[in-house]
Amino acid sequence: MVRTLRGIPLLGCLLGSLGCQGQSPAPPPIPKGDYGAVIRYLQARIPRDMARDNVAGLSIALVNGQELIWARGFGLADKARGVPVTPNTAFRAGGISKLLTATAALQLVEQQRLALDAPIQQTLREFHVRSRFHADPAAADRDITLRRLLSHQSGLPSEHLRDLRSDFAMGQMPMRISGVWLSSPPGSQVAYSNLAYALVGAAIERASGNSFEAQLQHSLLKPLEMNQSGFTGTRSAQDYRAQGYEDGIASPDAQVRDLAAGGLWTSPKDLARYLQMLFAHGLYKDQRLLRSASIEQMFTQQNTGNALDFDCQVGLAWFLAPCGDEPVGPAIRTYQHSGGGDDFAAQLTLLPDQQLGVIIMANDSHAEELVATLATDTLRLMLQAQTGQAVCADDCQAPSHGLKLRHVPAAIDRKRLAGFYATAWGVFRIKDGHSRLAGELAGFDFELLRDDEGWLRAQKKVLGFWLKDLGELSRIQLDVVTVQGRQMLTARSHGQRIAIGERIEPPPLPLAWADTIGTYQVLNTHEPDAPLSGVSVRLEDGFLVMRGQRHDEPLTDYILLPVDNAHAVLAGNGYGLGDTVSRQVNGLSASGYAFKRTQSPHKPLVL
Template sequence: MFTSLRPVLLFSLLIANTGCGERAPAPPQIRPGDYQTVIDHLRQQIPEQMRKNHVPGLSVALVDGQEIIWAEGFGMADRELDMRVTANTAFRAGPVSTLLIAGAALQLVEQRRLALDAPLSKALPEFRVRSRFHADARSANQAVTLRRLLSHQAGLPSEHLPRLYSSDPLKYLPKDASGLWLSNPPGSQTAYSNLGYALLGAAIERSAGEPLESRLQTHLLQPLAMEHSGFTGNSDLEPYRARGYQQGKRSLDHEIRDLSANGLWSTPSDLGRFVQMLFAQGRYDEQQLLSRESISEMFQQQNRNNPLDFDCPVGLGVFLGPCGDVRVAPHLRVWQHGGTIGDFAAQVSVLPEPQLAVIVMANADTAEVLVGDLATQALRLMLRARGNALACVEDCEPNLPPLAAAQVPSSVDRERLSGVYATPLGVVRLKDERQRLFAELSGLRVELLRDDDGWLRPQKKLLGWLDLDLGDLVPLQLDVVDVANRQVLAARRHGQVLPLGERVTPKPLTDDWLRSVGRYRLASHNETNPVLDSLSIRLEEGLLIARSRLGGNNQGEFILLPLDAEHAVLAGNGQGLGATLSRRDDGLRVLGYRFVRQPDELATLQF
């Protein structure tokens, strides 16, 4: 699956990090107006950071108002072809694609071909949803609006899996995905959905009367002189496109069906021109591409009434806060979007008041944290060059209490916290053992202590003896809080609180679901590049635990909560959770995939 939000990575990084925790060198002295010192410092630091993070190629652009003050490439776009990254090398933008899609949708809203608060079914009448949250089908379909799709609040699952890595046109997706179950009530929480943006792309095509690529080229990309940007193909299509790398190896670079969710190819300087248009209230090169009203709507918080979103404000196609990342400055707003599609990572970070922006793109599965940290570092340096003393040197938040003063949670506290939590990362277990509290994920565990602020903090030892240097993750604090009638495992980092998971309590299981324990293989036809190829279900502490695999490698672990004899949901809330799994006589169905039970002797060989 695609991962688009850095906050969901916090806990896995917490327990898996064994890095050296080296601090970046102190920033240079910068005089007002001295951008050259900023550029020289970044030129010196970027290659070293790429080496440490095993990133072959990276490109960066700095934007000040209506000027791109610097754009440069580093490293290799394609090692095998000995092709270096230049300022014109295009990378997959991944989740950053949604910025352009939001702009295209708002253009059609201005032309009254789409309406923000109209149901998606008005543009795509063949697409329908099923819901356990509504009294009837009509009210469920009415609740899935364009505004909620643009802000990831439509309640849709994160993906529709069949033919995800293919060149299938978006026009077939609405019919293929029709009849899916909503994962959560629309308008109740932000849960990142690539499927939602894929359907937005189909709605744009239908309303505009032309393919997504030609619509975007004519009305956004070409007017913005984004000459190396497009929504089709792979790196074989154009010689200036980078090749992605996974685990140090050149990736296969499959085409992506969901173009509007992840399919954009672009360069940092091209994306910089899109940001310049936003700074100019929709105007670029004497053309008004978006109205001032559309720009204002894009950056209005859409999720104010969602308690489960905690401290992560969301606009239309953009996040309006760092959402768990380091703040650039304590009193400046930040707009940003970034993430990874595996072999590429990208980040766009914008300070709207001083009109500064940084865009970073890279071509490796190890690059996501680097591109985000580099964007923050560069913005701080740019603020200094603008004579702004607000920029933080390191963390904008006060230092946390020393861990040496932390206390073992009391017996009452340990009993309250102990349990199983469903998260987008997998199953997290908090365990009361030997009068101490431990957190476990994927076989790794750390001890949790209460600090003087009252939050849980990770002990810097793994399995009680191996020292860990948690580096930048030291500021992470955890606790379990009651929100919207749920017990939520929350993380506090850099002064912001974000949800990590939800507590799941075992319930009696029927014989039908107990018989579902076993192993299953993918039975979908015409699936040449599957996201998953097998599932297993086991019973553990009264819960059904499903594990997905691809090529023998674990892809995720989830808790199944049966609703009735035929349906269960992937427990929890957030990206990838809440989806409905259907049990049939011939196997299981989830996210468009069909699985059939594996014969016991074959299952033993495979697993």
């Protein structure tokens, strides 16, 4: 209910009428062994990219095995005070925090204080789940293991929105969310979950006997000499922490509740030491921090056999494939994790076979595409410096196909494809009308045409003319395939197929849920910047559609599927989907919030 298009490179580019940002000038040839040429190119390119995208500050570090090749800051950490970014400036790492959390959990597994495949309830005894996928409630609890939490396969909801910006102790979270409904069967698919990592953090505290911050400092950060790194506090806690910006405006210094999922402050230079430890199979300056076997576990695909994950491979915390993003090159294994939110953006990518790595962090959330593209291009240049050969993915050049290769789907094809699709970005509507196939998602309208390979491609018209330069938009190929009896909307990007959404048929509408049509406001919340202030429920083409509201800002639409008279789920699978919404007396509840009706269902809704 809080999903926006920002921070989703694939769909953000897909729907942008002009595609993603333009490419920077081509780099010069890089002679073998000449990392200085790479650095000189980046020193010239990065300020131009930052100016183009209005990014205040950025920091980068390049790693080759045990060598820190380069660490450099650009721009300003604080515009108001004129504080420059240095290699020691700390940024919010967002999701990259999970890599350190997973490493700390594996340290405790080695000490036999935690077990990868034991129910997490053995450590967090007060925590239990409710499940519509299990006949035996105890079996549902047994299915929630540390391995599944670390690999985003626990089936837990992606978020627990209530008090998301609070400073509640991590150890309180298992009790606070106990009784949460599972969103998908554990072990069946990857669904990114910050809530899962909040539980991992609590398990680390419980197993170690220390606070999360104290344990991470003791077991990982201090031994790695990551002196600008920590999981507690806001920017004001340390002078070397950067200010975040949105559209050039300083953003509030938000508190992060789920520290284990996204609370790390660090610098690329500090994270370079973490990479060096991984490249050395767990050693850092002759001190063993992790066994080689544990690192192999982190980098072993955990979701093998999950048909709904398609080509997205996940290890313990790490993404072991680009998952739709542009790859570094053909047959080059690439492990990565990104971090966004709170008006920061970060990317950490390593090539395990070549022992090359790049870390980039910026203090503007709109820098996510810049950071991702820069990381990929930098690794290509580093590979060229290592081997003396230019490296490029098969499709890294502009696509050669033209508009002449696209045609309107046949009538029977349009009828098959038309419908409502539940996606993590909201309701994707595909409509057959006027002998055309039209798509609409989050307010973006476009036509869907078939290419010469039989895939759908989105195409936008402006003033009656086809746009000629659509960037990433012209690369994405869409189609609907049936998997495990479900009609899945998939995308093929850079040779990889990933799930986008699921086709949903209008269900029978129980009278109890028909009566929920109306608007609702959040009850009893004192959060200064709550992610939700209310929701609305309306009827559209036979579907109940729920829309979140944050103050005056309407959020994403989701299809609400009744399960029984008391419960419904947000249709689909993936981030934020499958979550349970419950009917209450004169209201609804979801994600820890209670909502009170503010408008009668018998009055017309203005949305």
